[in-house]
Amino acid sequence: MLFWDWQKRHHQTCNSGRFRRTLLREGFSEKRGFVAVKETDGSENEEREPDVLYRWQRTERTSIVSD
Numbered sequence: 001m002l003f004w005d006w007q008k009r010h011h012q013t014c015n016s017g018r019f020r021r022t023l024l025r026e027g028f029s030e031k032r033g034f035v036a037v038k039e040t041d042g043s044e045n046e047e048r049e050p051d052v053l054y055r056w057q058r059t060e061r062t063s064i065v066s067d
């Protein structure tokens with residue numbers, strides 16, 4: 001079972017922070033139902049890298065997706 005599948009089975013919401021430079025594989029989070037909820041310029045994180053916060057939230061129509 002993938003980590004995100006486990007999270008979705010046991011929680012109503014899941015958050016995932018990603019650095020923008022690692023978003024080359026973008027689509028990974030969106031394919032699993034995550035939505036970007038906050039983007040920063042990186043001035044407040046230790047690495048000083050722009051980042052994106054994603055959130056998944058359970059809804060009546062949400063199903064668990066695994067690859």
